[in-house]
Amino acid sequence: MVPLSWYLIFAAALFSIGMFGVLSRRNAIAILLGVELMLNAVNINLAAFWRYGNVLHMAGQVFAVIVFAVAAAEVAVGLALVISVYRRRNTVIADEIDLMKW
């Protein structure tokens, strides 16, 4: 069996890719995609720790399922917001959506 550190390195790489996406892409939908990557990197961590820790202790798996559910809900709300913004301002570019400044 591969050691735990492999999984952790993989998850960290995935998380960094997601983070880079969130910070560098201009399209709001792409930012949401990046967020999804970050969430799933966390899920890999949870699953790995469950598997390498006490298998009978189900918290890791349960937590991963909860993260899935939250991610799904977040994407649903996020896409709805993007569509709404697009309808009003005719753009999905994050830099142009700056209504919340002083």
Next chain:
Amino acid sequence: METTTLIWLIPLPPVLAFFLIVLFTNKSKALSHTIGVGAAALSFIGSMVVFVRALGAEHLGEHPFESAVNWLPTGDTWFRIGVLIDPLGAAVLFFVAITIFMIFLYSVGYHNYGQPAGDHDRAGLPPHGATVEEHGHKHVVPSVEPMYSRFFAFLGLFAFGMYVLVVSDNLLTMFVGWEIMGLCSYLLIGFWYGKPSARDAAVKAFMTTRIGDVFMLLGIAYLYSATGTLTFREIFTEETLHMLAEHTTFFGMSVSGFIALLLFIGTIGKSAQFPLHVWLPDAMEGPTPVSAMIHAATMVSAGVYAVIRMFPLLTADFNGHELTTTMTIVAFIGAFTALFAATIAVAQNDIKRVLAYSTISQLGYMIAALGIGAYVAAAFHLITHAFFKALLFLGSGSVIHGMEHGVLHTGNHNVDPQDMYNMGGLRKKMPITFWTFLIGGFALSGFPLITAGFWSKDEILADAFGHGHMAVFITLAVAAFLTAFYTMRQITLTFLGEPRTKEAEHAQETPWTMTVPLMVLSFFALTYGWVGIPEHFPLLGGLVPNWFHDFVGHTLHELPEAPEFSWIPLLTSLVVALGGLTLGYFVYRNVQSVSDDKLQIPLLKNKYYFDEIYDFAFVKPAYWFAENVVYKFMDQRVIDGILHIFGPVTDKLGSAIRNYFDLPVINRFFGDGSAEITYWFGGKLRVIQTGRVQQYLMLALVTFIIGVALYFFALS
């Protein structure tokens, strides 16, 4: 009902009547007097039941009716209060209940119940009469007292105080009753508060008795600190009395003697003894004569009762022959007061004032008797005196009431209905009043054999003679002579001869509510003496057992022995009584006006100038002190001066704090400063709020990385 329970209940009805009348029924005169008289009747019945049971009880002296409850925690022990009826208490309760009930009944008639309201009567002034129209012509009739209900309320509270005093088993509750009576006396003397003289008399009575009460309270406190108890039967045990008699205190007196002296000063105030006698004659300003009777026949007896109660303490260090310091003082004050007040009474013309001085004199008799150790004689005279003096006061009230009727008839309000020189010949107009007054007067003079006053006064004289106190004996004999003399003077001027004014011609007999109490009291004024006939009295002695001596004497641990019979005191009292009466009749038989009266000596007329002396010695200095020292120096200079400093100083201090602390530090620095700093900071910081999500996240990431880096650097 248990006797002790009944004793607890005796004082209650009058005080309930007081609250009922004051709070609810004062609008209704009929309801108020029904409650008042009913309450007095209830207490009267209760007292009689207790008295009868006390008569039937075996060895009441050793085993009195008593009951006590824990009242006040004093450290590990309790201060107990309770009720006690021993033979003395029972005898006193008997006369107190009767006289109080009679006062209530008499008040109904005296305040003209059932008469119309006055034409222009005002609360706080005596009623002036009402005009009624009958058969086409107008005439004036007496009008009802405007504050009728209030009077019964006060009487109820007064009765409560007296009953509490009598049934108490300890000095403290006795003192409470004593003070309640002091308050009621103030309220009743000042009942017609519209009259300045009544107001002054009320204040005078209150202040004068207060002097005595302060000393009495000191005595109670000393007694409590010396013995740790105020219950009579605990104080009067052999050991306690012995302990108190052994130790000496100030002026080389024994502790018991000193305490007895302090308590006796309370009695001097309450029983109007020299030198605190000045309030009692002025107390006659109260509603004639009901309050007069309260002050003169009932309440002042409380003072003598207190001394009789404390008699074991008074005589704790008495060896039976030589009087102790305290007893000498008591005997001296009593005998002196007896003579001194009697001489004043000779020259007074106001029918009530004569009786007031007579009361002072007779109370002096009792005090003198106690001073020479004549315990039973003093108690005996206390009770007979209460009966005949109550009778005389109610009789004088009846006379005044009759005279007021005459004054209303003629309409001449310049005639003083209390001046005996305006009377004369009233025996035909007011026969019941005359005969009862005669009985009372003869009892006061000590008319031999048939009156109560003779037996009690004779016993005091016999006691003084028998134990060799000749000074006291002679003083009291002279006082007795004067008593008989001024009593006959009063009777002659008031009732005998022909009417001297038109008002006296039109005087009328008073209603039954007033005459019935007179008749009841005259019965006792005659017969009560027969319960105390000495055993060795010639002829009569032994026919009736000397019940009073046996009964009341057993209150003490040892039955006091009755004095040996001797002819000298007996003949003395016969001679002074009959001589005084005869002389009084012959001197005043033909006197027609004040100018014919040879005894109107200014010194006596003005009561030895005591009011003037006190005015000069105490009242004027007090006013001077109040005006110059307290008001002008203390108040205006010192107190106001301090206050005047306070004002500017606090003003300066306040503005200094405002200018140098509040304005610059609090307002400028903390108040305005914090707002400015926040504003400036906000202005600098707002540029980072761009509204761009990715910048925020970037910022968070950079901050996180810096934080982590610092954390690791700090660790290493």
